[in-house]
Amino acid sequence: MSSSQQPQHVERPASAPLPSQSRRRGAFHPLTVSAVRRLTPDAIEVAFDVPGELAHAYDYEPGQYIAIRTTLGEDVLRRSYSICQAPSPGELKVAIKRDLGGVFSGWALENLAPGMMLEVMSPEGRFVSQAAASGTAHCAAIAAGSGITPVLAVAQSVLAASEHNTFSLVYSNRTAIDTMFVDELADLKDRYPSRLALYHVLTRERRSSELLSGRLDGAKLAKILGTLVPVESVDEWFLCGPFELVQLCRDALGAWGVPADSIRYELFTTGEPGIPAPQRGRPIAVDPGEAVRTVSFRLDGTTSTATTAVHSQETILNAALRVRGDVPFACAGGVCGTCRAVLRAGTVDMVENYALEQEELDAGYVLTCQSIPTSDRVEVDYDT
Ligand SMILES: Cc1cc2nc3c(=O)[nH]c(=O)nc-3n(C[C@H](O)[C@H](O)[C@H](O)COP(=O)(O)OP(=O)(O)OC[C@H]3O[C@@H](n4cnc5c(N)ncnc54)[C@H](O)[C@@H]3O)c2cc1C
Ligand code: FES
Numbered sequence: 579m580s581s582s583q584q585p586q587h588v589e590r591p592a593s594a595p596l597p598s599q600s601r602r603r604g605a606f607h608p609l610t611v612s613a614v615r616r617l618t619p620d621a622i623e624v625a626f627d628v629p630g631e632l633a634h635a636y637d638y639e640p641g642q643y644i645a646i647r648t649t650l651g652e653d654v655l656r657r658s659y660s661i662c663q664a665p666s667p668g669e670l671k672v673a674i675k676r677d678l679g680g681v682f683s684g685w686a687l688e689n690l691a692p693g694m695m696l697e698v699m700s701p702e703g704r705f706v707s708q709a710a711a712s713g714t715a716h717c718a719a720i721a722a723g724s725g726i727t728p729v730l731a732v733a734q735s736v737l738a739a740s741e742h743n744t745f746s747l748v749y750s751n752r753t754a755i756d757t758m759f760v761d762e763l764a765d766l767k768d769r770y771p772s773r774l775a776l777y778h779v780l781t782r783e784r785r786s787s788e789l790l791s792g793r794l795d796g797a798k799l800a801k802i803l804g805t806l807v808p809v810e811s812v813d814e815w816f817l818c819g820p821f822e823l824v825q826l827c828r829d830a831l832g833a834w835g836v837p838a839d840s841i842r843y844e845l846f847t848t849g850e851p852g853i854p855a856p857q858r859g860r861p862i863a864v865d866p867g868e869a870v871r872t873v874s875f876r877l878d879g880t881t882s883t884a885t886t887a888v889h890s891q892e893t894i895l896n897a898a899l900r901v902r903g904d905v906p907f908a909c910a911g912g913v914c915g916t917c918r919a920v921l922r923a924g925t926v927d928m929v930e931n932y933a934l935e936q937e938e939l940d941a942g943y944v945l946t947c948q949s950i951p952t953s954d955r956v957e958v959d960y961d962t
Pocket of ligand 2: 906907908909910911912913914915916917918933945946947948
């Protein structure tokens with residue numbers, strides 16, 4: 579993950595090998611809500627029925643997320659939600675926590691009910707275990723709040739994958755009543771008493787252990803890593819929670835010498851409020867004679883072209899959405915990676931990047947939701 583306050587100037591390096599393998603890209607299908615269950619006063623679990631003919635489209639790896647597309651009033655919204663259980667045929671479950679002032683989560687908590695139909699994107703994401711397949715892995719996770727959703731799915735499947743896999747989970751919440759999936763975690767502990775180590779941290783309630791009470795700061799984290807979850811015993815790390823916590827944990831693990839490629843993290847937001855999601859094909863006035871740039875993009879084998887006014891500072895994604903509604907994106911905030919494409923020609927400024935790894939940048943990938951063209955012609959490819 580890299581991020582910068584300054585936009586990152588990107589041009590296709592002449593020597594970069596062009597990625598050629600194709601990947602499954604998220605496609606939307608209408609799915610019926612089969613159940614809605616209250617998890618805490620501010621969170622619900624939503625289950626969808628997956629009909630047999632769509633089973634393949636909704637195969638997923640534990641830790642992946644889906645996006646939900648809804649129209650509320652005049653706005654078409656897309657929001658991502660991590661799948662919160664190990665794969666279960668015919669079913670897909672996510673958990674939605676109310677984000678204070680949040681449009682979709684607020685609506686969902688008040689209105690979602692069984693029988694409703696929502697457009698759901700097929701699963702995406704790379705917050706998945708690579709170590710579990712060894713059969714002797716010790717995986718560890720630090721999760722906070724709704725960050726437990728993908729971690730729960732990962733923990734369930736790592737533990738089920740081999741009787742020699744072990745899992746340590748540090749899970750932070752404000753209070754016990756805010757804690758999502760308390761029962762599911764207790765059940766998992768009952769099922770794997772010697773292989774799951776579970777540490778609930780409460781930031782606004784006292785627990786019997788000082789170490790597990792109060793905010794997870796650098797000092798507390800160092801003690802936890804030194805005692806409860808010895809760093810040297812862990813093969814793979816999973817981090818999911820508020821931006822600052824994920825950064826703190828990444829820094830702490832880095833300082834302990836944990837290699838970056840054994841740390842997986844999922845960000846739900848950039849921690850910067852008020853970054854608006856792109857409006858679909860939002861009209862941008864182009865005065866006659868005004869300078870424009872051309873954006874060509876290949877998607878599902880078809881090449882389309884959009885123009886964008888230089889003054890608009892519009893992203894590739896926004897320009898592309900004006901001519902095709904199926905251009906992939908989910909968070910529009912530079913955190914999920916759904917909108918990534920290979921820059922084939924031209925130059926762009928990438929405003930934020932919390933999703934692409936260095937090797938993807940080296941291979942020419944950009945986040946189209948964050949990339950503003952800086953050359954007269956820009957060409958990107960969503961198909962690689
Ligand atoms: C890969 C991924 C997985 C995710 N998984 C989950 C999950 O499992 N569970 C979960 O609950 N969430 C998850 N999220 C987060 C989720 O996608 C939504 O971002 C979240 O539910 C908030 O959406 P919303 O429409 O309610 O809030 P929004 O309306 O998008 O608002 C978000 C926040 O910004 C504030 N805000 C909005 N507009 C402004 C403004 N103009 N000025 C200042 N502040 C403003 C709101 O008050 C709110 O706090 C995930 C996100 C990603 C990227
Ligand atoms: S849509 Fe999530 S990073 Fe661009």
